């Protein structure tokens with residue numbers, strides 16, 4: 001994988017499972033796409049992702065932060081049945097602090113900071 005342009009290097013993620021370890025970054029395949037969408041729905045749509053862990057530099061976006069029909073990343077994570085999410089920092093652009101994380105915890109996903 002080539003290095004991402006400097007402006008998007010702060011938004012990277014890695015999906016880890018005993019049989020899978022793959023990374024992505026924001027806008028990797030299409031400008032503006034959130035990294036969760038790229039990683040889970042574009043690169044790994046054909047795979048079951050339950051039991052995977054997700055490592056992210058930034059808090060996943062929360063319900064209510066995206067306009068329909070876009071799906072917020074925290075909802076994508078729940079739908080993919082990811083079991084654990086680690087993230088590096090709070091997304092200060094979100095409307096409600098730690099809204100994405102609260103949604104994950106409400107849906108029984110373990111979260112580490």
Ligand SMILES: [Zn+2]
Nearest residue numbers: 034061072073
């Ligand atoms: Zn998002």
